[in-house]
Structure formats: C-alpha cells, structure tokens
Amino acid sequence: MSTLFELQQRFQDAILLADAPLGLFAAESTGSGGFSVYLQAYSARLTAALRDNFPTLHRGLGDDAFAALARAYIAERPSHFRSIRWFGDSLVEFLAAVPERLPHPALVDLARMDWATRTAFDAADATLLGFEDVAALRPDEWPEQVFKAVPSLQILDLEWAVEPIWKTLNDDEQAATDAPQALPHALLVWRPTLECCWRSADPCEAVALRALRAGATFAECCTRIAKFATTEAARTAAEFLQRWISEGLLARD
Structure with missing residues (x-):
C-alpha cells in the first residue's frame, strides 16, 4: 500500500511530467471531471500567469499563438516558485x-520590456536622492562618493526599436503596428514612485549607470565616461547626475 507521501508524489508527477505513468489516475485523466480537472487547471492557470506577466507579447502574438507558446514553455520550464507571480522568469531566455518559436525576432524584445516593467513595478520602494543631498557634499567627498540607483532600475540591451510598438499595444490591444527596425540600443526601465518609466540611453550613459550599479565611485564613473564622451568626462558625469536625480533614478543610502 502506498504511503500518503508516495501518493502525493505520483499525483504531482502525473500533472507536471508529460511522460509520467498515470497509474491509478489514468481512468480519470480524460473527460471533464476528476483528475482531468487538475490536468487542465494547472496548464490554464500558468498560461494565465504568463498572459498577465507578458501582456504586450500576448497582444503581439494573438491568443492562439500565445497559448501554443505557453504550452511549450510550461512543458520545458515548469514553475518552481511558491508565487505564481514569478512564473515566466526565464521566458526571454x-x-x-x-x-523560430516566434514569427518575428523583435518579439523577444517585447518580452524583455514586459518582464522588465513587471519587475520594476514589484521592486522595493526607495527614498529618492534630491539635489539638496548632492549640494551638501564637500568638494573633497566627490571623488569617492558612491551614488545608488533605485532598486527598480533595469538596463536592457535591445536589438530592435520596439518601444513604439510596445506603447501602442499597451494603449490599444487591437491596434495595427508596422514591423520595427533593427536598432541595437540600451533601454532604461524604472519606477521612481507609483508608475514605471522607460527611455533609451546612449552607450555612454548605459556604461555609467552599469558602473554605478556595480558600486563604482564618482571618479571611477568619470573614468568609464571618458572612454565615450566627446567633452570633459566630469562635466558629462555631472549632466548625467542632474538628469538621473530629476528623473528619480537615484536613491538615498
């Protein structure tokens, strides 16, 4: 006689593993009741979670194509999180x-934007750095000063100019869109207060922000900027800093 744990394990395997023997659940694996309810509900609930986490990708693909993609993903990448909120964390990968799973390669970048905005929205809140905080720094403190990005900041490397399509489909899921242009670039996604923001960043700014997130000092950021900037690195860094504070990209310690 099977123990309760063994029975529960076989029940889980029958739901999660496509090639698992159904055993005593086989008789109830078809139809509209019994064990079939669990088989159908598992896939349906995870598909719904993917639609919620990737709404723009869903709109770009359409119901049928997205459902087929979800089935393939669920089969290969079953959920390992206690919260269904995080299901889809490896969909971009x-x-x-x-x-070839997608009709156009730019749809991968739509998925990147979807996941980044969801991640930014759920990130921890932060007290934003203000101009008064920077004004209080002494001149000798600037070289070793470390500025912190808000926890929500995401820096994406995109291959296509998908932002207009992403915005259009978010505003109107029935809207028709043209194919995007290939355009390798960096995109910033963050949440300064209650709503997520996003914009592109030139290579110099992206390098500076990545250095900042890695704990670089202001002097080290200036060194990174000097490799890109056509003007004085310290001046470019100061301009970046002013913009980052204005846009709510930096947090107080």
Whole structure:
C-alpha cells in the first residue's frame, strides 16, 4: 500500500511530467471531471500567469499563438516558485534560444520590456536622492562618493526599436503596428514612485549607470565616461547626475 507521501508524489508527477505513468489516475485523466480537472487547471492557470506577466507579447502574438507558446514553455520550464507571480522568469531566455518559436525576432524584445516593467513595478520602494543631498557634499567627498540607483532600475540591451510598438499595444490591444527596425540600443526601465518609466540611453550613459550599479565611485564613473564622451568626462558625469536625480533614478543610502 502506498504511503500518503508516495501518493502525493505520483499525483504531482502525473500533472507536471508529460511522460509520467498515470497509474491509478489514468481512468480519470480524460473527460471533464476528476483528475482531468487538475490536468487542465494547472496548464490554464500558468498560461494565465504568463498572459498577465507578458501582456504586450500576448497582444503581439494573438491568443492562439500565445497559448501554443505557453504550452511549450510550461512543458520545458515548469514553475518552481511558491508565487505564481514569478512564473515566466526565464521566458526571454527560452525564446532567445530558439528564435523560430516566434514569427518575428523583435518579439523577444517585447518580452524583455514586459518582464522588465513587471519587475520594476514589484521592486522595493526607495527614498529618492534630491539635489539638496548632492549640494551638501564637500568638494573633497566627490571623488569617492558612491551614488545608488533605485532598486527598480533595469538596463536592457535591445536589438530592435520596439518601444513604439510596445506603447501602442499597451494603449490599444487591437491596434495595427508596422514591423520595427533593427536598432541595437540600451533601454532604461524604472519606477521612481507609483508608475514605471522607460527611455533609451546612449552607450555612454548605459556604461555609467552599469558602473554605478556595480558600486563604482564618482571618479571611477568619470573614468568609464571618458572612454565615450566627446567633452570633459566630469562635466558629462555631472549632466548625467542632474538628469538621473530629476528623473528619480537615484536613491538615498
């Protein structure tokens, strides 16, 4: 006689593993009741979670194509989180590994934007750095000063100019869109207060922000900027800093 744990394990395997023997659940694996309810509900609930986490990708693909993609992802990447909110954390990697899963490669970047905005929205709040905080620094403190990005900041490397399509489909899921242009660039996504923001960043700014997130001092950021800037690195860094404070990209310690 099976123990309760063994029975529960076989029940879980029958739901999660496509090639698992159904055993005593086989008789109830078809139809509209019994064990079939669990088989159908598991896939349906995870598909719904993917639609919620990737709404723009869903709109770009359409219901049928997204459902087929979800089935393939669920089969290969079953959920390992206690919260269904995080299901889909490796969908971008899944799509990028086999581009043929999508009708257009730019859809991978739509998925990147979807996940980044969801992640930024759920990130921890932060007290924003103000101009008065910077004004209080002594001249000798600037070289070793370390500025912190808000926890929500995401820096994405995109291959396509998908932002207009992403915005259009978010505003109107029935809207028609043109194919995007290939354009390698960096995109910033963050949440200064209650709503997420995003904009592109030139290579110099992206390098500076990545250095800042890694704990670089202001002097070290200036060194990184000097490799890109056509003007004085310290002046460019100061301009970046002013913009970052204005846009709510930096947090107080």
